[in-house]
Amino acid sequence: MDKVLLLSVLSLGVSCQPITDSQRLFSIAVSRVQHLHLLAQRLLTDFESSLQTEEQRQLNKIFLQDFCNSDYIVSPIDKHETQRSSVLKLLSISYRLVESWEFPSRSLVGSSPRNQISPKLSELRTGILLLIRANQDGAEIFNDGAAVQLAPYGNYYQTLGDEESLRRTYELLACFKKDMHKVDTYLTVAKCRLSTEANCTL
Amino acid sequence: MAAPSPSRLVLLLISSLGWLSTPGFAFLMNWDQMTTTAPSEPHFTQCLSRDQATFRCWWSPGNVTDLSEPGALRVFFLKKDSPTSKWRECPEYIHSRRECFFDVNHTSVWVTYCMQLRGRNNVTYFGEDDCFRLENIVRPDPPVSLNWTLLNISPSGLSYDVMVSWKPPPTADVRTGWMRVEYEIQYRERNATTSWEALEMQPHTMQTIYGLQIGLEYEVHIHCRMLAFTKFGEFSESIFIQVTDVPSKESDFPFTLVLAFGVMGMIMLIILIFVSQQHRLMMILLPPVPAPKIKGIDSDLLKKGKLNEVNFILSGGDIPRYAPDFYQDEPWVEFIEVDADAGEKDENQGSDTQRLLGLPQPVSRHLNTGSSDAISFPNGDSDQASCHDPDLADQDTMMLMSTLLPGQPELRDSSFDFAERSPSPDGGNGPLIQTQTAGPQTWVNTDFYAQVSNVMPSGGVVLSPGQQLRRESTSATEEETQKKAKEPTEEKKKKKQKELHFQLLVVDPEEGSYTTESTVQQISTPPSAPIPGEGYQTIHPDPVETKPTATPEDNQSPYVLPDFPQPQLFAPVADYTVVQEVDSQHSLLLNPPPHQSPPPCQPQHPLKTLPAMPVGYITPDLLGNLSP
Numbered sequence: 001m002d003k004v005l006l007l008s009v010l011s012l013g014v015s016c017q018p019i020t021d022s023q024r025l026f027s028i029a030v031s032r033v034q035h036l037h038l039l040a041q042r043l044l045t046d047f048e049s050s051l052q053t054e055e056q057r058q059l060n061k062i063f064l065q066d067f068c069n070s071d072y073i074v075s076p077i078d079k080h081e082t083q084r085s086s087v088l089k090l091l092s093i094s095y096r097l098v099e100s101w102e103f104p105s106r107s108l109v110g111s112s113p114r115n116q117i118s119p120k121l122s123e124l125r126t127g128i129l130l131l132i133r134a135n136q137d138g139a140e141i142f143n144d145g146a147a148v149q150l151a152p153y154g155n156y157y158q159t160l161g162d163e164e165s166l167r168r169t170y171e172l173l174a175c176f177k178k179d180m181h182k183v184d185t186y187l188t189v190a191k192c193r194l195s196t197e198a199n200c201t202l
Numbered sequence: 203m204a205a206p207s208p209s210r211l212v213l214l215l216i217s218s219l220g221w222l223s224t225p226g227f228a229f230l231m232n233w234d235q236m237t238t239t240a241p242s243e244p245h246f247t248q249c250l251s252r253d254q255a256t257f258r259c260w261w262s263p264g265n266v267t268d269l270s271e272p273g274a275l276r277v278f279f280l281k282k283d284s285p286t287s288k289w290r291e292c293p294e295y296i297h298s299r300r301e302c303f304f305d306v307n308h309t310s311v312w313v314t315y316c317m318q319l320r321g322r323n324n325v326t327y328f329g330e331d332d333c334f335r336l337e338n339i340v341r342p343d344p345p346v347s348l349n350w351t352l353l354n355i356s357p358s359g360l361s362y363d364v365m366v367s368w369k370p371p372p373t374a375d376v377r378t379g380w381m382r383v384e385y386e387i388q389y390r391e392r393n394a395t396t397s398w399e400a401l402e403m404q405p406h407t408m409q410t411i412y413g414l415q416i417g418l419e420y421e422v423h424i425h426c427r428m429l430a431f432t433k434f435g436e437f438s439e440s441i442f443i444q445v446t447d448v449p450s451k452e453s454d455f456p457f458t459l460v461l462a463f464g465v466m467g468m469i470m471l472i473i474l475i476f477v478s479q480q481h482r483l484m485m486i487l488l489p490p491v492p493a494p495k496i497k498g499i500d501s502d503l504l505k506k507g508k509l510n511e512v513n514f515i516l517s518g519g520d521i522p523r524y525a526p527d528f529y530q531d532e533p534w535v536e537f538i539e540v541d542a543d544a545g546e547k548d549e550n551q552g553s554d555t556q557r558l559l560g561l562p563q564p565v566s567r568h569l570n571t572g573s574s575d576a577i578s579f580p581n582g583d584s585d586q587a588s589c590h591d592p593d594l595a596d597q598d599t600m601m602l603m604s605t606l607l608p609g610q611p612e613l614r615d616s617s618f619d620f621a622e623r624s625p626s627p628d629g630g631n632g633p634l635i636q637t638q639t640a641g642p643q644t645w646v647n648t649d650f651y652a653q654v655s656n657v658m659p660s661g662g663v664v665l666s667p668g669q670q671l672r673r674e675s676t677s678a679t680e681e682e683t684q685k686k687a688k689e690p691t692e693e694k695k696k697k698k699q700k701e702l703h704f705q706l707l708v709v710d711p712e713e714g715s716y717t718t719e720s721t722v723q724q725i726s727t728p729p730s731a732p733i734p735g736e737g738y739q740t741i742h743p744d745p746v747e748t749k750p751t752a753t754p755e756d757n758q759s760p761y762v763l764p765d766f767p768q769p770q771l772f773a774p775v776a777d778y779t780v781v782q783e784v785d786s787q788h789s790l791l792l793n794p795p796p797h798q799s800p801p802p803c804q805p806q807h808p809l810k811t812l813p814a815m816p817v818g819y820i821t822p823d824l825l826g827n828l829s830p
Contacts (some may be wrong), residue, residue, distance in 0.1 A: 037429075041430045078311060139709075178312055185311075185380065198377075199407075200377075201379050201382050
């Protein structure tokens with residue numbers, strides 16, 4: 001009986017600090033996704049600078065296509081919709097986005113091999129999961145096993161031939177950067193909504 | 203586009219549109235990289251967003267003049283947020299600027315937009331089929347409220363640091379976290395053709411500029427861009443920074459210099475004083491122990507051995523005679539008047555004294571001639587001084603002088619110090635009390651002090667005789683003299699007792715000084731009085747007396763006497779005397795025997811009123827009553 005009481009007290013104590021823990025976790029997650037975003041930016045610019053003008057022309061086509069692997073994930077795409085979404089929704093979408101890139105990111109080759117993107121994505125995913133659990137309150141249970149919608153071009157990447165490897169790389173890099181910016185924005189908006197500080201982006 | 207052969211369709215689409223999008227690619231990537239050759243066809247010049255929620259696009263009709271009219275060209279866009287998206291016309295035209303404005307409802311982030319110009323007859327100008335994503339065309343507005351504050355000025359007064367602060371652009375929603383911006387400050391000297399110097403980019407709204415030069419005017423402006431993006435916004439309005447010379451700082455410099463030099467000069471001065479006046483300073487700080495002097499007595503006389511003069515001075519009696527006059531106002535000074543005449547008259551005085559002191563007269567003469575440093579008395583006993591070491595003689599002199607002039611604290615202290623410092627020749631005792639003989643008495647040649655054996659609660663001190671016997675063991679010569687003195691002492695003691703005048707110094711701890719008490723009566727030490735070297739001599743006829751006749755006579759001193767060189771043959775005596783009663787003649791009886799002869803004629807002593815005191819000493823105030 002005493003042990004039960006002690007455990008309940010401890011759990012109460014732990015649960016009584018959701019805000020401060022959440023703030024700290026948010027800060028960590030935001031800084032990590034910022035780092036990934038900057039990494040994606042650097043990869044893209046490095047790749048573009050390594051191309052020749054001829055290849056640059058070919059890469060234009062990819063922009064027109066503008067279909068990424070993660071397009072099946074429904075997410076707010078404008079400011080109003082983002083600000084209307086709940087923190088939990090933003091967190092869950094971010095979680096899915098990060099999860100969707102864990103495998104494809106292994107093929108992202110950076111200029112320096114030490115930029116291991118995939119493990120960083122895994123860590124970010126774990127952090128977002130913690131944030132979800134901290135903000136869950138039981139109202140909206142995060143469904144990890146949500147129906148994965150197949151991409152309209154599910155095997156698009158695989159259908160491309162070897163000559164398209166350049167495009168594939170470029171497309172991967174561009175899509176990766178876009179999604180990292182998405183997650184960055186979602187997490188920052190969620191953090192600023194919960195934060196009481198004036199400069200929540202710093 | 204769920205075509206049966208999606209891959210082929212996609213490839214077709216890509217290939218068809220690919221070569222058209224070269225300018226678009228350049229537009230998307232970096233509009234600075236655009237080729238300077240402006241196409242003659244109508245084209246879009248720029249699409250721009252300031253807040254990542256709206257954007258605008260501007261077009262140009264090109265060289266086609268007939269399309270320059272407003273409304274001749276129409277803007278269409280394709281928003282690729284779904285596979286079934288279609289081209290739509292611009293939601294808001296601003297023909298005056300040839301601008302198409304997309305408001306919040308038509309703006310989406312992370313979605314590709316493609317822009318298209320269409321002329322009459324649905325002629326589509328795909329030349330500038332610009333496709334972009336909104337986040338890539340964001341150029342934030344410049345920050346506002348740029349100002350600066352002076353941080354500090356370098357000690358040399360040549361450069362200074364400045365803190366520049368600003369506020370984020372109002373159109374960029376940084377507060378809710380929708381946009382993240384980072385700022386870059388650039389500055390340069392005004393009226394100079396130097397290029398701008400850029401500081402490191404950072405997301406905070408303040409930054410320090412280091413190392414600006416005093417007197418120069420600087421121009422500072424700032425711009426910002428989104429984090430992890432490449433496009434900067436426009437620069438803000440420039441502000442100008444200038445700090446003129448500050449002369450007030452220099453005034454502190456010489457002041458500190460003057461202070462430092464002043465301190466150093468003072469230190470040097472003090473050192474000089476120390477070095478030059480070292481001797482004098484040592485005199486002040488560590489004064490040498492002044493030798494006790496008796497007025498009228500030149501220590502050189504003693505050293506030179508002019509004993510006659512010394513004896514005259516000592517026996518002159520001026521000292522004890524005028525001493526009471528001098529110290530009338532000091533009640534604590536007690537004098538034991540020494541009857542010099544009586545001493546002179548007494549033939550046996552010298553012998554008694556010598557007996558007490560253990561100085562053989564015939565021998566002493568021999569000794570006296572041998573030692574020139576000895577002090578002798580003018581009553582014919584000048585020969586009786588025993589030979590001492592020079593040190594001892596000097597010590598004796600000092601002791602005598604200090605005793606005779608109690609009003610001189612330095613002498614007193616010195617004598618006291620001397621008493622404390624002269625343990626070595628005497629066997630190293632504790633605080634000693636100097637006892638000396640004044641006037642024409644034979645000198646205590648060996649030691650002038652008695653050991654304090656006890657301190658009474660009322661403040662008196664119990665004296666004990668000197669360490670004669672100890673000295674006997676230490677000094678061979680003294681032994682010899684004492685041995686020789688023993689017999690004559692005994693002899694003389696067997697005669698009548700002699701007067702023995704000497705001064706008793708009683709330390710009064712309350713007053714911190716000692717009082718000299720001059721024995722009123724003549725004191726004689728009974729033959730039995732000598733103590734085996736320890737403790738106090740009791741003037742006690744009874745147990746210590748070998749000659750019962752000697753005891754009851756006069757000259758029984760009421761005081762406890764220090765033991766002068768006494769032969770060891772005497773019976774042991776108690777350490778101190780206890781005054782038991784006062785007889786009818788007001789003399790103190792120290793353990794009076796039942797058969798005691800009439801007490802000596804002594805003045806009344808108030809001690810009779812007191813109960814038998816355990817300690818046989820007399821306080822100064824009591825002594826006063828003893829004086830005749």
